[in-house]
Amino acid sequence: MGQLLASSADGIVVAAILAVAAMGFTLQFGLTNVINLSFGAVMTIGGFTAYLANVAHLNAWLGMLLGGVAGAVATVALGRGVLRLYARRRTQLFEMMMVTLGMGLVIDYGLQAISQNAIYGYTVLRGAPLRMGPIAVTPIEVGIIVMALVILVAAEAALKFTKLGKALRATAVEPSLARSCGIQTGRVVLITWTVSGFLCGIAGVVYIISTQSVDYSTGELFLPLVIAAAILGGVGSIRGAVVASLVMGLVTEIVAGYGGAAYSTVAGFAILVVVLLVRPGSVSGGAEDRQLVL
Amino acid sequence: MVKPRVLAVGAAAALGAVLAGCGATAATKGPLVVAGVIAITGTSSFEGSNQYDGIPPAIYEINHDGGVLGHKLVFKGVDTRGDPADALPAVQQLLATSNNLVAVAGPDTGSAPTIVPVLNSAHIPMMAVAGESVYDHNTAPYFWRLFAPDSANGIAMGLWAKQKSFTRVAAVFATDPGSQGDLPGVLASLKALHIQLVANISLTPDQSSYQSSVSQLIQAHPDVIMTESDGGTAGTFFGELKSLGGLVPIIGTLATYTPPWLTAVQSAIGAADMRQDYAGLITAPSKPTAAVTAWDQAVKGAKSKLPVSVHAAQNNPFGVTYYDGMIAVALAMVAAKSTNPVDFNKKIASVCNPGPGKKVVYSFAQGVAALKAGKQISYFGATGLIKFDKYHNSFGGMEAVTSSASGSTIKLGSVSVASIEAVHVKGVA
Numbered sequence: 126m127g128q129l130l131a132s133s134a135d136g137i138v139v140a141a142i143l144a145v146a147a148m149g150f151t152l153q154f155g156l157t158n159v160i161n162l163s164f165g166a167v168m169t170i171g172g173f174t175a176y177l178a179n180v181a182h183l184n185a186w187l188g189m190l191l192g193g194v195a196g197a198v199a200t201v202a203l204g205r206g207v208l209r210l211y212a213r214r215r216t217q218l219f220e221m222m223m224v225t226l227g228m229g230l231v232i233d234y235g236l237q238a239i240s241q242n243a244i245y246g247y248t249v250l251r252g253a254p255l256r257m258g259p260i261a262v263t264p265i266e267v268g269i270i271v272m273a274l275v276i277l278v279a280a281e282a283a284l285k286f287t288k289l290g291k292a293l294r295a296t297a298v299e300p301s302l303a304r305s306c307g308i309q310t311g312r313v314v315l316i317t318w319t320v321s322g323f324l325c326g327i328a329g330v331v332y333i334i335s336t337q338s339v340d341y342s343t344g345e346l347f348l349p350l351v352i353a354a355a356i357l358g359g360v361g362s363i364r365g366a367v368v369a370s371l372v373m374g375l376v377t378e379i380v381a382g383y384g385g386a387a388y389s390t391v392a393g394f395a396i397l398v399v400v401l402l403v404r405p406g407s408v409s410g411g412a413e414d415r416q417l418v419l
Numbered sequence: 420m421v422k423p424r425v426l427a428v429g430a431a432a433a434l435g436a437v438l439a440g441c442g443a444t445a446a447t448k449g450p451l452v453v454a455g456v457i458a459i460t461g462t463s464s465f466e467g468s469n470q471y472d473g474i475p476p477a478i479y480e481i482n483h484d485g486g487v488l489g490h491k492l493v494f495k496g497v498d499t500r501g502d503p504a505d506a507l508p509a510v511q512q513l514l515a516t517s518n519n520l521v522a523v524a525g526p527d528t529g530s531a532p533t534i535v536p537v538l539n540s541a542h543i544p545m546m547a548v549a550g551e552s553v554y555d556h557n558t559a560p561y562f563w564r565l566f567a568p569d570s571a572n573g574i575a576m577g578l579w580a581k582q583k584s585f586t587r588v589a590a591v592f593a594t595d596p597g598s599q600g601d602l603p604g605v606l607a608s609l610k611a612l613h614i615q616l617v618a619n620i621s622l623t624p625d626q627s628s629y630q631s632s633v634s635q636l637i638q639a640h641p642d643v644i645m646t647e648s649d650g651g652t653a654g655t656f657f658g659e660l661k662s663l664g665g666l667v668p669i670i671g672t673l674a675t676y677t678p679p680w681l682t683a684v685q686s687a688i689g690a691a692d693m694r695q696d697y698a699g700l701i702t703a704p705s706k707p708t709a710a711v712t713a714w715d716q717a718v719k720g721a722k723s724k725l726p727v728s729v730h731a732a733q734n735n736p737f738g739v740t741y742y743d744g745m746i747a748v749a750l751a752m753v754a755a756k757s758t759n760p761v762d763f764n765k766k767i768a769s770v771c772n773p774g775p776g777k778k779v780v781y782s783f784a785q786g787v788a789a790l791k792a793g794k795q796i797s798y799f800g801a802t803g804l805i806k807f808d809k810y811h812n813s814f815g816g817m818e819a820v821t822s823s824a825s826g827s828t829i830k831l832g833s834v835s836v837a838s839i840e841a842v843h844v845k846g847v848a
Contacts, residue, residue: 128634131631131634132631132634135628135630135631135634136631138628138630139627139628139630142627142628143627237726238726241726241727241728242468242679242726242727243678243679243682243727243728243731244650244651244654244679244682244683245682245686246654246682246683246685246686246687247686248658248686248687251658251662253662254662254663254664259634261634261663263662332627335627335628335655336625336627336628336651336654336655336658337654337655337658337683337686337687338650338651338654338655338683338686338687340650340651340679342625343651346624346625347625347627377626378628378630378631379631381629381631381632381635382631382632382634382635386620386621386622386623386629386631386632386635387594387621387622387623389623389626389631390623390626
């Protein structure tokens, strides 16, 4: 029982890290229908920005904020500067996915060259663990869980109760109808790229706080889990992404806790496979029938 | 008008010329290709990048000193991804497209079983870092290993643990092929040395957290951890281990004594704990010799081709091994007066192994000068004495070292070849 509690607590920590990224990914995917495979590379940009802020002796929380801003700038530059050009040439979903993959690799290998392929330590906000019986979590891990919950509540509230949220939902469902109703869909897309990029940058920082290091491939290695959580939660569903992150976090850590660390990721992805088999429609959300919204 | 028969003869002649050019023999004074068959990407890329660091300095030194029999050397990277399934087509493509291929740096542990027979059949000498003990009695004539086998690494780690009176070992190895390659040797040596294994933990590389594995390890109450993984994974794992109060002494394989691993773990646990708790078992480094000076200069000369700093490359035990291997290959070509691998492969051992009347040389330039003077040579490498046995293996004793905060090597003790060979392990592939 003690092991189960300890592993569950660890799973919630992993889920919180995953959820921050998955919320950003699914928000943008749900609106634009772009499977953005450069998301991991932008996470790395966020991580490196926080690292440089730390080197410059800036406050760690300010570093996190700067990481988020860097993620937003990079994502908007990618969305408006690159992807929209392709969309105007009527690039299809799969081709656009390959464009994002290419952009991600450009960023990754650019960072590899700049960073001299080195791993940089990032040990900030560490503290003595808080213990409750078999459970041991550090204060920053509690902070990450709280942050994930705050982002969830804020995003859900914004989508439900604000004009922008309603405009975003309308654009996601039927962009041409939304435009004819007077919604400035271009502005909605821009804001979505910005928010998604900001969350992506924050996710990169949160991730390196947990792993305590950053290198050029940091975000890329985390990306499959992010995509899995976003898909498992249902495309465009913030709440779904969080629940899916929780499921994946708990499964991977409980499997690891009972001696199957080598199979923990396998178990996480096995859930995705089962869901794809049982409820295939819930995954795509009909995205294959939709157009790119850029 | 050209008659069809003449055309056919001309085409056949042209085809023959092309096919002749595709052979392993380098018949022209064009550049000779040295390929790095290493994991450039994938989970074993941390090993591949370490291995790469030795190749540009060797090529720089050889080219700087006039090349090999008038040929310059050029590098070609072949990405194995540490996986035989990826390595095989990549190597087949290399063989099909590189008509002046003379040597390979590699293959690595993960891809060796598939790649060694292919390169051996193609008569391409390879300086491998494949740790599998099956190569302890290697029969492939083109396979060479300047590296301790995994079983020897494992035994050295076990012997060091015994020297330090550790009795409860936890094995923490990542699941990538490179790291897993060392694990059987460690487990077998613990059994042979009657040291208790209290936990055997596998880490999937690059996870955001390893807290469950850390908890599992703490509950096993080890008094030492034996480990290998990439730097990022190790930084996360040992950082969390320290956060949860479970840090105990660490004995790492050779792959841990590399700048990325040391940087990541030192950042995670702090310089003081690193100095106190970590020991890496590495091939005993050479005493300062002209060969080490030549290596240092070659690294400086090739710095624009290296993805890491000069200091990091100079202290990379993988890199220096490949450097020695490539210098030995180049000297063998000069000694054989041929760039045909069938001719010069036979000379690799003879230009390295010591013997009566041989002139000891410490660099490519010294070796070429001695050979031109009609002398037999023994290349004493930057890794130290090179003495290939009949199975084409050469490795010396092991040394336990740690790293200071500034990155300097601090010697903790040594494990002799004799003591390693005295331990008989069973069941190590």
